[in-house]
Amino acid sequence: MDPRLNELKIKILLCFYRLDKAESTVTSISERLGIPKYETSRAVGSMEKDGLVDRTNIRSPELTGEGERLAARYSRRYDLAKHHLMYEGVEERFAKDDAFYMALSCSDETFEVIKCMEKKFLLREHFARIKNFTGEEFCEAINDGRYQLQILKLVRKLNEEYGMTVIMVLHDINQSLYY
Incomplete structure (x- = not known):
């Protein structure tokens, strides 16, 4: 601080x-x-x-x-901490107060981790709501290479747990073989 x-x-x-x-x-x-x-x-x-x-x-x-x-x-x-807490199930009235103290006391490194988690949560929610999505939607959502493997794992999970059909083109042969 x-x-x-x-x-x-x-x-x-x-x-x-x-x-x-x-x-x-x-x-x-x-x-x-x-x-x-x-x-x-x-x-x-x-x-x-x-x-x-x-x-x-x-x-x-x-x-x-x-x-x-x-x-x-x-x-x-504050906003990032509040959204994170509410996503984790904390009631908004408690999340507001707790987020303020998190904003004051947590390190920048902690907030970087929370920011990465927030992006994953948002992607998970986005893809869970749609039955079929195009590669274009996927590419827009995966605009940061740091999340590529995490998103590929999420897509696999959507297929396995929600029975969604996933058709995608991967340019990395190793990823194509695995996913």
Whole structure:
């Protein structure tokens, strides 16, 4: 976690990032987070000193370029963690809170693994919904070579478990023999 940030500051960053400009006031952020206005105001002042918020317009502070970059990073991490938890069966109300703490504390390496898992889950869901699909759909879904073998295993599983007929052209002789 960035040393300039704590839990409250990250929540405020996310509010600035996700809310429209009209809602990005200290008062509305305080109400949304359920904390006293003075606490939010103090944190926003500290964030201004850290170069994350511009309070030129005192009534409507906004993120600086650096604040926007950090907010986008934590927003992506939060969304990824929340979707992952919900896919694993965690109720949304619990996934929201837990995802926030995951976004704060998990390493970039952990999020890379979660991101790879998320792509596999999405592909699995996509292919499980269709009875027949063309090579074009498959090629679009397999646009990253890192997932090629995993997707081929998934296609095999779709055939074996769901009885789907799979016809594909593979240009690698070893894969053609195995799959």
